[in-house]
Amino acid sequence: MSARVTHYEDRIVTAFTACAIVWSMLGMLAGVYAAAELVWPELNLNLPWLSFGRLRTGHTNLVIFGFGVSALIGTSLYSVQRTSHARLFAPGLAWFVFYGWQLTVLLGGASLLAGWNGSKEYAELEWPFDLAIAVVWVAYGVVFFGTIARRTIAQIYISNWFYGALIIVVAMLHIVNNLELPATINRSYSLFAGAQDAIVQWWYGHNAVGFLLTGGFLGMLYYFLPKQAEQPIWSYRLSIVAFWAFVYSYIWAGPHHLHYNAIPEWVQSLGVVMSLVLLAPSWATMINGVMTVSNAWRRLRTDPALKFIVLALAFYGLATFEGPMLAIRSVNVMSHFTEWTIGHVHSGALGWNALITFGTFYYLVPKLAGRPLYSVAMANLHFWLALAGTMLYIISMWAAGLSQSLLWLSLDDLGEVRYSFVDVMRAMAPYYLLRLVGGLLFLSGTVLMAENLRRTFAGARTVTVSAPAVGAQPAVAQSPLSTP
């Protein structure tokens, strides 16, 4: 099947990238401000929309759905055309996805600040937005899989499987977890109650992390890492095995968010076992990535984009090791309800998701603009700001979390709690300040990137790239299966 218009639809990639960068700054700014509120509570200013409970929810939604998902949709539409040697299917529908998604993030974020909040973590948006997300998501699926269906090379490249799993599984999770009965325009009640609602929510919550923040970004990794390293994937076979093991085992791990909570013990235990199993596919992918770069280490000296991606891979390995450890009940006793959870989330969110996206953008924007990056020095400075910010953030939260649980669980000789809650809270103050500094460093790096990429693109139009003629060699690594 060959398309009449043969050039790739890349303007939409530029649009998604630009929006992702704007959301990253706004979302991180909200995070930094919320962190400051924990140090100086007066910063709430007695304004409803600025109060911590609302702003923190706005922060997570803007960074995940604004920054993260815009980056994922944009890069998936870029790579699916190139790995399929085909123009995007239904470009009009793709633009509907673009405007629909950006509007949902914008109005959804505003609704959270206005107090429309369903309270289920990472699914806080109320039912009108749940419906909008479902519609836009299905349209995204049609564009993505439609493009794969019209590909002119036989094989579906591995990055598309991860992006595909993101689309399918997130649709399933979103629909089930948001089964709710509306009472008013901004209030609905969950179909599930209490313990069952908790189990469904963490089946969603854990796998939103799994298939969006892990799987989706692995799709990004599998396309952009080989491109930047100019090396084929080290082992295509390993990527196949790791993919299916990942899709199968991730979905079971949710109940480790509910250890020692009022749910059946067998559900918790199954969650532990499958969380430990998950280490295998996670690290298989990391090893595959590291080995792919192994012939290109020298490029790290000159290519800031690759530097970001390789560092992201290291944080991916760290976070996917820490995750299973935190799923073990005796470790979880210490980490649950503490700042350690926040540290763990950010070693993934900053160290893995944000860094791999930054690396990808440093590669992508010059390609889209058809000119070199405005400033390599600025990108290098960004690298160190991002690394320092991430380290300061996660180390302060590790220390805070450990102190918190040790102090909370500490009993005196009479068997009574040794420290009051307020004592423990007071002990958090220095860590909260350090975390704020870490967040500020990270945010300043992001602003630097935004300016660098703005100048790179300023005045340019998205370059027109044609799909190769039918039968041409694929642009990326081939499967060992098809080249004996």
Added chain:
Amino acid sequence: MSFLGLHKAIERNTGLLIFGILVVASIGGLVQVLPTTLDDSLHAPSPNVVPYTPLELVGRDVYISEGCSTCHSQQVRPLLAEVKRYGPYARSGEFAYDRPFLWGSKRTGPDLLRMGGKYSDAWHRVHMTNPRAVVAASIMPAYPWLAQRAANADDDIQARLRTLRRLGTPYTDDVIEGAPKALEGKTELDAMIAYLQALGRHANDAPAEHAGH
């Protein structure tokens, strides 16, 4: 090579790939989540557990809107230190009318599952309006606007109660009928305090066999 041979078909067929992902990703949910959502013992209310009154329900909804569960858990774990600090640990039957659940995942502030009766209404009134007036080291935001909003400002309490009844909460016609009147003259702050005072009120006289979960 047979696995990889089979795989060759999957990686060349869009439909098969979609189907494969859907099947493989569903197994965990079917084995683990579906049985628990069908398990009646998990949503049977413990004795003494009654639906929230209209005023408490409004308070709970304000708690949800303001994102209180971002910083406060409602889940005492069966650990000695937690039971000593907060009170009896949580049992699934206590949450039968909780839509959505509010167990939380983070304690920037203390757990609130057993909050009811620990402080007076007057204390809560001051604390919600200016937390640092009663707890000097508190980092909680102040919520002065709650006292300025009527509990039934949007006149939607009956719609909320009817929706919950359709989901299975046993609200009688009398309760729904009388709800607007019950909220008359009350503010969101009154509702919030009523909710906080209702938290954990049934904890102490729950029968022992429910400790199994």
